[in-house]
Amino acid sequence: MSNQSREFDVSSLREESPAEFERYEFREPPRYVFAADRREFVGALGAGLVILVSPQGAQAQREGRQARREERLADRLHVGVDGVVTVFTSKVEVGQGARTQITQAAAEELRLPMEQIRLVMADTASCPDDGGTAGSRTTPSTIPRVRNACAAARARLVEFAAAKLHAETSEVQYDGGAFSVPSGAATTLGDLAADRKLIEALQAPPAADVEIRSVDSWQVLGAPAPKVGAVAIVTGRHRYPSDVQVQGMVYGKVLRPASYGATLKDADLAPAKAMDGVTAVRDGNFVGCTAPTSWRAAQAVEAIAATATWDRPPHLHSDRLYEHLQNTAKAEGGGRRGEGRQWGDWQAALAAARKRLQSTYRVAYIQHAPMEPRAAVAQWQDGRLTVWTGTQQPARVHSELQNAFRLEATDVRVIVPDTGGGFGGKHTGEAAVEAARLAKAAGKPTSLRWTREEEFTWAYFRPAGVIEIDAALDESGRLTAWDVTNINSGGSAIDSPYQSASGRTRVLAADAPLRQGSYRALASTANNFAREAAMDELAELANVDPLDFRLAHLGPGRLRDVLVAATDRFDWRSRRAAGRSAGVACGTEKGSFVAACVEAAVVNNTIRVTSICQAYECGAIQNPKNLLSQVQGCIMMGLGGALREEIRFADGQIVNPSFSSYQVPRMDDLPDLDVVLLNRQDLPSVGAGETPIIAVAPALAGAVFAATGKRRRSLPLQI
């Protein structure tokens, strides 16, 4: 199979089914159940949507993935009379660079400069459903789909130009939006767009045999294209979800429960209602206010809170978290199917071990804490609802709104402006639902932005976990058994890449005290930490250098390649020989490969990371500039969870719900960062926004062991 066709293997189109999401994707009941309102049931088909490429656009959305393969070009792109091509996708930009990379992909196949591509992202009224932005799927799944459509459109445009210029299709020269034929006649994209017949020409689905540009002749992909929209960001002009302002808008605020699980017994809205311009509403357990300013809205909710009485159930203290997870671990059901497996006679191998390691590792609850908290602006017009909000899952938020307010699908529109960070933390629509309920009460468009404390308390967390590893070595220092059990934090990357004659992997659910969900690389950070930390301990038992022990258990391949690349560049052997405190780790997840070397010192009981060298490989690099930035960001974000980040809770409240008490990485944490990107142009490109985070914590643990002689088996690493 050639490279090209591999990139468009139809199986890649199936990978975004909900079953492919991590197990922490939400299957929880809605937070609020609003009372029914008879008028809501009268559907009002009125004013059209601002951008509607074709009437079938919304239809395709409702039919979900099934419709995708019959996707019509008109649903994917629109050619303007100004020669600008507008491309549509449901993917969102949360800083990972999707906007730039999809623009590159479209420009590549349409043979246009990037400036002539306008990308409309995540507007449920106009964008085909490419799924949510999760699981590093944009690069391997959406980019091929966009390239395919754009390549098909280019072929159609050439045919159309040929007819117009009275020439054969094969005679048409096309590049950069200009068509010419041997007779000297010429036309442009803009001219073609002015021809109404073009619309029909773009109706049919793309041909199956459409040709996309192969990697070795990429012009736009593969280049370090600068970020699209950068000027609007540095000038403050870009409107993030929390910056959206519409005519007549008021500001909203919601009353939060006194603690987790608390139910409202009583609250007096009167003191809020007495305030100037304030609307207060209670609907079931939902209480909120709107006011002309967010300041006043907060005061109004505080006034209600002062009168509120609650039933507060007991709630676990974070000091007892890990024993609680172990005590409540269930025999089954912690992972997706296929995550639990056994091979060889691991029990016999453990019993016959020459040396045996039994270690328990822990990872704390941590928070995404995106710089922009959850925010939404909701506007009702004639019973139809438009919400601008920051979410990674516009289609899911669309259905949350539809269900909460009992609306027809066509009466809800969700728009996601490029958002201030996600990291897996914005898969839900709380702010959208709340803003919409408040807007309804106020009869005015309403803006709602969560406070930092709300974000730290009422969003969700990367699950804490306990990981037990039981492993055996034979007399030659080879692994003979590998038994790993993850309690509560999930199954990604639980499969060890190291050779072992026997083993077992298990993923167990437990009674989780906090609302837990996705996170950048989610469970793979935990499983990779435990496995790599255990490999260090086993290397010590075998009396072998940690790098050599890994290499001895790795076959040839991409993981070995990054491990060698990182340790060579870092000069692992000379640093170790010189007695420097260095650690190494590697891992693979979502089809890409990473290895990190870390040097660190422990001074006054504080870990100081001095240098990190990381090698990373994700197939053919589509944008080296963006990739480098993602890898560096992942390393630094991973340091946060390795060094300090830990959510603590007591009495149903978060103890450290602020940036002053929950300490994320800062500029002065920056070590010498050396990143090696391996460009495998012979392999399909995969997503790189997550996997580069998984190696830094265990490599740091190795460095800390080298510095102190003590093993740390918890994240964050405790000194």
Place this chain on the structure above:
Amino acid sequence: MASTFTIRVNGRQHAVVTDADRPLLDVLREDLGLTGTKFGCGEGACRACTVILDGQATQSCITTMATAADAEIETIEGLASGDQLHPVQQAFIDQSGMQCGYCVPGQIMSATALLREDPHATREKIIDAMTGNLCRCCNYGNILAAVEQAAARE
């Protein structure tokens, strides 16, 4: 209790009727529509809301209207002259100083205040001045490179 305050923002005078203890950040965003200045924490701990107030990088979320009154305030919207970006803004583009970009207005205002005082600030001084500006995309390497570029040029 609402009173009238006069603030000068990016060279323009505004009269605002509001509470004396209301944060400057809210007034900039909600009353003046200047949404370039961002909310990140509201407690002075992230500096997403940094503006330059009488020459000093200042967290507008913990600056009350009473304090801001009669001061000279610069926000991210006032930095470029027409289409001509300020060198610090250009440096953030050149060095990929942004991922989601939400922290960037605050980063740029902090860096601008620093470089006005110390146009060739050393790396050490830059880190010292900028380390309170959080970036959750953790794009610190590129942000540092951007400020260093601007420090060499200005």
